[in-house]
Amino acid sequence: MKKNIYLFIFFFSLLSMESFAQTNLMILKLKYGDVEIELYSDKAPNHVKRFKELADNGKYDGVVFHRVIDGFMAQTGDVKFGNSNSAEFNLSLAGTGGSDLPNLKAEFTDIPHTRGVLSAARAADPDSANSQFFICFEPAPHLDRQYSAFGKVVKGMEYIDMIKKGDPNSGSVQDPDKIISLRSK
Numbered sequence: 010m011k012k013n014i015y016l017f018i019f020f021f022s023l024l025s026m027e028s029f030a031q032t033n034l035m036i037l038k039l040k041y042g043d044v045e046i047e048l049y050s051d052k053a054p055n056h057v058k059r060f061k062e063l064a065d066n067g068k069y070d071g072v073v074f075h076r077v078i079d080g081f082m083a084q085t086g087d088v089k090f091g092n093s094n095s096a097e098f099n100l101s102l103a104g105t106g107g108s109d110l111p112n113l114k115a116e117f118t119d120i121p122h123t124r125g126v127l128s129a130a131r132a133a134d135p136d137s138a139n140s141q142f143f144i145c146f147e148p149a150p151h152l153d154r155q156y157s158a159f160g161k162v163v164k165g166m167e168y169i170d171m172i173k174k175g176d177p178n179s180g181s182v183q184d185p186d187k188i189i190s191l192r193s194k
Contacts, residue, residue, distance in 0.1 A: 034194035044165035053116035053159035056129050069191040074172050075103035076180040083172045084130050086141035093187050107139030115157055122152040125162035144169055
């Protein structure tokens with residue numbers, strides 16, 4: 010009988026781990042290919058919750074990568090002015106908008122800003138993150154514990170590398186690439 014209980018607990022824990030892993034994986038579809046992202050809900054639970062909510066409601070679909078600096082990062086997520094499918098789309102304002110949801114309090118973590126890390130974009134106020142995020146092309150240690158890192162690309166970083174780069178100084182992109190879709194796996 011004890012053996013059956015242990016087996017039940019073992020299989021239940023495996024199923025729980027698999028279910029947890031599935032809910033913290035996202036698929037970002039780009040014209041170049043699919044990118045798999047792992048989210049760190051244990052490190053930045055509110056940022057992960059917001060990201061998943063916006064993604065699974067289709068809010069990121071059609072949103073452009075408005076600021077892309079070669080060797081640094083690709084920024085996107087302005088669901089107000091950066092959504093190329095919306096009547097409010099305005100490339101000159103992309104990067105200044107967000108969702109209708111309230112801003113998030115900072116969740117600075119011990120996650121280093123290395124290649125492939127997702128982090129919340131914000132204004133000067135650490136508690137001003139809303140919907141925008143960026144993906145690091147290269148390590149950016151000056152951002153560690155200054156921005157809320159909440160995930161990492163685990164597959165398809167080569168497609169992130171293909172995103173059209175912007176002006177070397179400002180990062181602004183003319184005719185930018187966009188998110189085709191972003192959903193939980």
